[in-house]
Amino acid sequence: xxxxxxxxxxxxxxxxxxxxxxxxxxxxxxxxxxxxxxxxxxxxxxxxxxxxxxxxxxxxxxxxxxxxxxxxxxxxxxxxxxxxxxxxxxxxxxxxxxxxxxxxxxxxxxxxxxxxxxxxxxxxxxxxxxxxxxxxxxxxxxxxxxxxxxxxxxxxxxxxxxxxxxxxxxxxxxxxxxxxxxxxxxxxxxxxxxxxxxxxxxxxxxxxxxxxxxxxxxxxxxxxxxxxxxxxxxxxxxxxxxxxxxxxxxxxxxxxxxxxxxxxxxxxxxxxxxxxxxxxxxxxxxxxxxxxxxxxxxxxxxxxxxxxxxxxxxxxxxxxxxxxxxxxxxxxxxxxxxxxxxxxxxxxxxxxxxxxxxxxxxxxxxxxxxxxxxxxxxxxxxxxxxxxxxxxxxxxxxxxx
Numbered sequence: 001x002x003x004x005x006x007x008x009x010x011x012x013x014x015x016x017x018x019x020x021x022x023x024x025x026x027x028x029x030x031x032x033x034x035x036x037x038x039x040x041x042x043x044x045x046x047x048x049x050x051x052x053x054x055x056x057x058x059x060x061x062x063x064x065x066x067x068x069x070x071x072x073x074x075x076x077x078x079x080x081x082x083x084x085x086x087x088x089x090x091x092x093x094x095x096x097x098x099x100x101x102x103x104x105x106x107x108x109x110x111x112x113x114x115x116x117x118x119x120x121x122x123x124x125x126x127x128x129x130x131x132x133x134x135x136x137x138x139x140x141x142x143x144x145x146x147x148x149x150x151x152x153x154x155x156x157x158x159x160x161x162x163x164x165x166x167x168x169x170x171x172x173x174x175x176x177x178x179x180x181x182x183x184x185x186x187x188x189x190x191x192x193x194x195x196x197x198x199x200x201x202x203x204x205x206x207x208x209x210x211x212x213x214x215x216x217x218x219x220x221x222x223x224x225x226x227x228x229x230x231x232x233x234x235x236x237x238x239x240x241x242x243x244x245x246x247x248x249x250x251x252x253x254x255x256x257x258x259x260x261x262x263x264x265x266x267x268x269x270x271x272x273x274x275x276x277x278x279x280x281x282x283x284x285x286x287x288x289x290x291x292x293x294x295x296x297x298x299x300x301x302x303x304x305x306x307x308x309x310x311x312x313x314x315x316x317x318x319x320x321x322x323x324x325x326x327x328x329x330x331x332x333x334x335x336x337x338x339x340x341x342x343x344x345x346x347x348x349x350x351x352x353x354x355x356x357x358x359x360x361x362x363x364x365x366x367x368x369x370x371x372x373x374x375x376x377x378x379x380x381x382x383x384x385x386x387x388x389x390x391x392x393x394x395x396x397x398x399x400x401x
Contacts, residue, residue, distance in 0.1 A: 052213035065231035085115035139182035157199035201260035209285035216240035280305035
């Protein structure tokens, strides 16, 4: 997929100040005269299709945003998926309230391993009941996308509360919903991916894959890429693999702060997860696998990602076991390759697959540590540059034939 770049929304980026992204209550945002709080019909509100967090399972996410399912139909399918999983584990339910912990029970389901669909539904039902009992304490933040007399709002923050409101309306017996939801409304030009990112990381934690998508969205924004208003596939986020913080140093602090105060190396590791295949990304996101387990999988060939993820989830492998398995697979792949390939070339190829973790200054420091003299280090850099240019021409020539 190719996306054309656009002029960076300077009003949006200029608003990313230390006050907004630091601690506190974002007072400037809430005191802005353009911001208003309204009660809006649920039917007029839509989730952000490129929101890094996936509330719905992947297949339902795409169906919903492609208008193949209504909100109620999406949740009904989620309930059915959770019911199938629960029935297979000998804990069938017919009412979503049965998913909640029983306060009278002294032996709660701590030993039960719930499916991802059950966990998602339990979380949303719990939130729905909290809203029912205590009221909607936190309004959604929505962007006014209305055109003429047609009113429409896109969620910037609070998608879990949106789905909980639908559950409360259509799936909680005895609750008389008026179909309205409290929203802080901001104009279209006042939307902020930074505010969305900060909300994502401040509340219920993102999965490692959602963190990767969040990192990509922030990078794509500051580098001036067009951010679409429709659902996208993983290739959209993968464009960020060619981008880095060094290209936009003036936004580095804001991006890392919006991501929950990550270090640069942590940011790079999360972004690197976008190298995983589509199937692997879905499994990792669905099962909430840690970045520490996934980083080793990215070093394998794309064809091996899916199978390795299945091993990890089915066998419950530890980080140490995953590292050892991935290293073994790498060794097998190298042994199966042409044995005439020089060892140095194989080592260089392996290093290039993980080069995102190093900077130019890191390379210079390493060369000077070994060779001591800048002139020798420069000669080695020029030799490597010529080798890579020759390799590029050779590869391009082969692609044309």
